[in-house]
Amino acid sequence: MSTRSVRIPALTSPPQRPAPELVQRQLRPVGVAAVRAAFWALGIVLAGVQAWAFRYYVSADAISYLDMSDGVMPGESWHRLINGVWSPLYPLLLGIVRRTFNIYASNEIAAGHLLNLGFFLFAFLCFEFLLRKVVRRIPRGASLPAWAISCLAYSLFLWASISKISLTSLRADMLMSGFVYLAAGILLNMQGRQARWREYCNLGLVLGIGTLAKSPMLPLGVFVVAVSLFAVQNWRSALKMAASSLLIFLATGSLYFVPLSIAQGHFTLGESAAFNYLVYVNRARPMWYMQEPGSASGRFSHSPEKIFSTPTAYGFTHSSLVTHPLRFDPSDWVRGVRPRFVLRDQVRGCIASIRKLIGLLAGLTPVVLLALTLVIVSWKRRRLSTSLKSAWSVWLVGFTGCVMYVPMHVEPRYVGAFLALFWLGLILSFELPGTLGRRLANASTIVVVAGLTVPLIVGDGMRYLESRRIANADAEAAAELARLGIGPGEKVARISPTVTDLGIERIARVEVVAEVGIGDSPKFWKSSLATQHAILNLFASRGAKVVVATLTQPTPDVRPGWTQLGSTQYWAWIPKSSQ
Helix, strand or coil: CCCCCCCCCCCCCCCCCCCHHHHHHHHHHHHHHHHHHHHHHHHHHHHHHHHHHCCCCCCHHHHHHHHHHHHHCCCCCHHHHCCCCCCCHHHHHHHHHHHHHCCCHHHHHHHHHHHHHHHHHHHHHHHHHHHHHHHHHCCCCCCCCHHHHHHHHHHHHHHHHHHHHCCCCCCCHHHHHHHHHHHHHHHHHHCCCCCCHHHHHHHHHHHHHHHHHCCCHHHHHHHHHHHHHHHCCCHHHHHHHHHHHHHHHHHHHHHHHHHHHHHHCCCCCCCHHHHHHHHHCCCCECCCCCCECCCCEECCCCCCEEEECCCCEEECCCCCCCCCHHHHCHHHHHCCEECCCCHHHHHHHHHHHHHHHHHHHHHHHHHHHHHHHHHHHHHHCCCHHHHHHHCHHHHHHHHHHHHHHCCCCCCHHHHHHHHHHHHHHHHCCCCCCHHHHHHHHHHHHHHHHHHHHHHHHHHHHHHHHHHCCCCCHHHHHHHHHHHCCCCCCCEEEEECCCCCCCHHHHHHCCEEEEEECCCCHHHHHHCCHHHHHHHHHHHHHCCCCEEEEECCCCCCCCCCCEEECCCCCEEEECCHHHC
16 A cells, blocks of 8 residues: 655744834835925915915015116116125026016016025925935934924925015025025035035035025125034044135125125125114114114215105105115115114114014924923933034024024014024934834924914915905006006106005106105195195106005095006106196
């Protein structure tokens, strides 16, 4: 009898599950990619809504940038791009867009807001560069997971860019923020590593181009190059590289301050700081019209002429056609007066700036609470000093940027990017212990993201709903001026309670040569008919072919002789000699 051999299958061990750490490493790229995609989509939507809602809005600064951008247009001189207060890169890019796409005057403000959207995307890409360096370079240990880091970082970026810097007006702050993020990313990449020529050259170029975007990048750039020596492993070997970086930085920036020095007749790195110190610390007054130097030294040699006392009215001219001479280059009107340090004024200015910074922290309450919690935990574990050193290059740049403005003047758009850097670097410096870390990471991420992004979504959504039906009133009024016979190059006067309604003069390509003082517009309409006629005739005697007034509401105070420009808030008075 033959026996059949029975094959018994070998016992196999059940499939093993991958370790939790392995699963986490495998899922981390997917989670971070999802977070990145969600925040990019949210950012683009928020920025697009904001730019669209304010597509016809202009500030006085925006008008100056538009006037400067004429230097790129055919038949104009590039010298218009060189200005004592406003840096040249933003108007240069604005002019290139206008010339490339042949933008009509009536559409150039909206086109500028579209360009601002491009600057937002540029800043977002630069922040993405910084965030990648953060995730890669900072040791996390048992700290916040990568998805939580990304959520916190993107929320801070959107808070700074949409809420504080914003796309409501045509300004260079968004463009500058991109170079700040790039510089911070390069500096972080240097931290704890051997100095490399390529990084130092890139740092100098980024800082130099950033200076062309906005002059505060100049002192910040010098600080960043100096700090880089402490970031690398061997500062002695980095001395030549840092010197070369500084040379590249200054050589790039010289494209602005060398022609500016030639135009000013003396060496200068820019007049923006001196002008702002005069206005906000020495309190030269009144704003725009500069009749009294306050606590500054000297006397104004070229201030606007006061042509009427009550209500105040001023006359002014400019050597070339600009929309509003007082704002095209404010440094022209403060010649003869220099800033002067007065301890009382400086302390008062610093207190006002610090109060504004504290007020900005109200919108960052969840972030501040999270940072305080991390500080307490690290202090109890006796790791506070070590933690603060791990990402010091990020939070130090943010801190320095904020402090830089304190002695002079603080605005949200100035310090938004620096506040984001400071809190990002501070939070990412700490490690959280075990279970507490995981629970705190989940809870804090939800609270911070909701606290920073929900106000952005609700606030900008409401602005869009309020603004979506607003027509291009400035273009309509400018067309009405042309119908009345007021052509490009004509001189006009204005009566307005605000400085955000100069779009009509810019689109019509006329120049304001006189105006009732900002803030005295209500006094003008309440004054006697004889006083009104006296001021209007003074405007006419200075060459004004028309007087344009802004009235936000129909009012019976408008006297005979005024014509409403279409269906807008603008009214016009034409002297009989011009009719």
